Amino acid sequence: MSKKLLTIAIVLIASGVxxxxxxxxxxxxxxxxxxxxxxxxxxxxxxxxxxPDPSNAVADLEQAAELxxxxxxxxxxxxxxxxxxxxxxQPELMFTDGLRLSMGAALGTRNAPSLVGIAYSPWFYWDGxxxxxxxxxxxxxxxxxxxxxxxxxxxxxxxxDSPYAALYQTVFGSLPVQLTLPESAxxxxxxxxxxxxxxxxxPTRRAVSQxxxxxxxxxxxxxxxxxxxxxxxxxxxxxxxxxxxxRQPDSLSASQVAGxxxxxxxxxxxxxxxxxxxxxxxxxxxxxxxxxGQLPAMGRYDGIRLAREDPFNCTxxxxxxxxxxxxxxRFAADSNDLVGAHKTPTLRNxxxxxxxxxxxxxxxxxxxxxxxxxxxxxxxSHNEAKPLGLRPxxxxxxxxxxxxxxxxxxxxxxxxxxxxx
Ligand code: HEC
Ligand code: HEC
Numbered sequence: 001m002s003k004k005l006l007t008i009a010i011v012l013i014a015s016g017v018x019x020x021x022x023x024x025x026x027x028x029x030x031x032x033x034x035x036x037x038x039x040x041x042x043x044x045x046x047x048x049x050x051x052p053d054p055s056n057a058v059a060d061l062e063q064a065a066e067l068x069x070x071x072x073x074x075x076x077x078x079x080x081x082x083x084x085x086x087x088x089x090q091p092e093l094m095f096t097d098g099l100r101l102s103m104g105a106a107l108g109t110r111n112a113p114s115l116v117g118i119a120y121s122p123w124f125y126w127d128g129x130x131x132x133x134x135x136x137x138x139x140x141x142x143x144x145x146x147x148x149x150x151x152x153x154x155x156x157x158x159x160x161d162s163p164y165a166a167l168y169q170t171v172f173g174s175l176p177v178q179l180t181l182p183e184s185a186x187x188x189x190x191x192x193x194x195x196x197x198x199x200x201x202x203p204t205r206r207a208v209s210q211x212x213x214x215x216x217x218x219x220x221x222x223x224x225x226x227x228x229x230x231x232x233x234x235x236x237x238x239x240x241x242x243x244x245x246x247r248q249p250d251s252l253s254a255s256q257v258a259g260x261x262x263x264x265x266x267x268x269x270x271x272x273x274x275x276x277x278x279x280x281x282x283x284x285x286x287x288x289x290x291x292x293g294q295l296p297a298m299g300r301y302d303g304i305r306l307a308r309e310d311p312f313n314c315t316x317x318x319x320x321x322x323x324x325x326x327x328x329x330r331f332a333a334d335s336n337d338l339v340g341a342h343k344t345p346t347l348r349n350x351x352x353x354x355x356x357x358x359x360x361x362x363x364x365x366x367x368x369x370x371x372x373x374x375x376x377x378x379x380x381s382h383n384e385a386k387p388l389g390l391r392p393x394x395x396x397x398x399x400x401x402x403x404x405x406x407x408x409x410x411x412x413x414x415x416x417x418x419x420x421x
Pocket of ligand 1: 072083084085086087088089102103104105108110111112113114115118121123124125126127133136137138140141145146147219343
């Protein structure tokens with residue numbers, strides 16, 4: 001070593017600048033073939049077409065999306081007139097609400113997930129207790145802590161509001177207008193609502209449930225429009241794939257590139273957060289603490305049973321699918337390993353979707369990464385993730401990488417604001 005270099009080294013060591021704080025940044029030209037394939041697999045360029053939903057005959061009908069769009073933003077669908085889907089799924093927050101636990105007609109027990117790219121998911125809710133987007137959409141409408149409405153009131157709204165009646169008929173044909181209906185009734189409501197439901201005759205109950213299911217199908221058609229947009233990461237991926245020997249493209253900083261390397265390498269985040277939406281759409285136990293005041297959640301262990309029992313599932317009478325279409329439901333895994341397992345969320349747009357995890361247990365990305373680094377024991381069953389042993393500088397790089405995954409949606413602007421009229 002020359003005398004000059006030796007002096008620099010001594011000065012650096014003396015001033016506390018060690019490799020601990022300043023890891024050499026990798027040369028971006030040094031991606032291996034396998035790494036390039038992984039980067040490619042995460043790129044939005046590889047997002048396939050939205051999978052068809054055979055259980056929903058109107059899933060790709062423009063008029064159905066129009067009806068669903070109006071319903072999504074309409075607070076008249078709630079018992080107190082204050083709650084719409086968009087209350088908890090706000091377009092400017094990537095269809096989340098910024099709260100730890102959602103607040104509808106009352107305080108909820110779960111964190112509102114982003115709805116961006118939701119049409120690619122085979123299961124819905126953190127525990128996957130719904131097997132279609134339209135079946136999912138029905139639940140908040142009748143949940144006491146969300147919209148707190150019921151299917152009879154919603155059917156009457158379709159009958160009495162002429163713009164809705166017209167749109168509904170365009171999409172679904174006839175609207176049963178002749179029905180004599182009580183003020184409010186549902187098989188899931190309080191005692192009075194349940195009694196009123198039982199007092200209705202079977203054909204009326206069926207007609208009402210059909211209108212209700214159709215509203216879910218229209219809302220699902222709208223949500224199929226919510227598609228993520230190209231991020232800095234995707235631009236970087238395109239540059240690397242076009243020319244693996246490329247020097248640092250401008251789209252990601254050196255620190256973000258280092259974070260990407262950790263994400264697909266050492267930390268193995270990519271084993272669950274994979275594909276262009278950064279999710280395998282499966283269920284895992286990652287040792288997240290129980291929500292304060294709640295028992296540890298059973299997660300998917302209960303979710304799959306609930307999905308099988310749901311009268312609005314793929315094999316039910318309101319589904320447009322044939323039994324052979326319902327592969328996911330028929331072959332879904334069902335084992336003790338699913339105790340405490342939750343759906344792997346997308347990591348796109350994370351900078352706008354805090355707080356994180358199924359109960360909003362973790363406030364910041366920095367804390368999420370600390371959680372993975374520690375990999376605490378699970379309160380129920382076992383944590384699948386193992387401690388990572390990442391150094392502070394590596395955690396920072398990983399965090400910087402995660403912030404490169406936010407971008408405006410690829411969805412036309414008109415779908416992202418409440419209807420003007
Ligand atoms: C009171 C707030 C609130 C309202 C109102 C609400 N949601 Fe949600 N939404 C949530 C929460 C919280 C979850 C997660 C619940 C769970 O997993 O148990 C969720 C989950 C979802 C999911 C599943 C996402 C996934 O990744 O699996 C979809 C889709 C969804 N909501 C759409 C809707 C639609 C459509 C409406 C209106 C009909 C609606 N939500 C009304 C709070 C709300
Ligand atoms: C074993 C599968 C698995 C691995 C490995 C994994 N995750 Fe996750 N991730 C999940 C699941 C499941 C959740 C939701 C857990 C919950 O809410 O209980 C989650 C949640 C998250 C969230 C919160 C997102 C939100 O919207 O709430 C972030 C951020 C995240 N993971 C990043 C990472 C990073 C970074 C790594 C690598 C260090 C990683 N994950 C490794 C499965 C995994």
